[in-house]
Amino acid sequence: MTTIALDDAQSRLPDIIAAVAQGEEYIITLDGKPVAKMTAAGQERPRPVFGSARGKFEMAEDFDAPLDDFAEYM
Numbered sequence: 001m002t003t004i005a006l007d008d009a010q011s012r013l014p015d016i017i018a019a020v021a022q023g024e025e026y027i028i029t030l031d032g033k034p035v036a037k038m039t040a041a042g043q044e045r046p047r048p049v050f051g052s053a054r055g056k057f058e059m060a061e062d063f064d065a066p067l068d069d070f071a072e073y074m
Contacts, residue, residue: 003027006035 002024009016009028016026020038028036066074 001025001027003029006030
């Protein structure tokens, strides 16, 4: 990830866009503080598939049973 000042980014925008299209990421700073992040469009996370974790977790049979420690409050 490359960090670049806003003034430099404005003058080098075509070069930065070409680099971002190749997969690089840029952080743009203003007065030394990060204000924007440039990444290629279309680098979205894939959406999880419904039910893809089925069978990977087990829940105890007594999951909903009252806890012994809370008996006096019930």
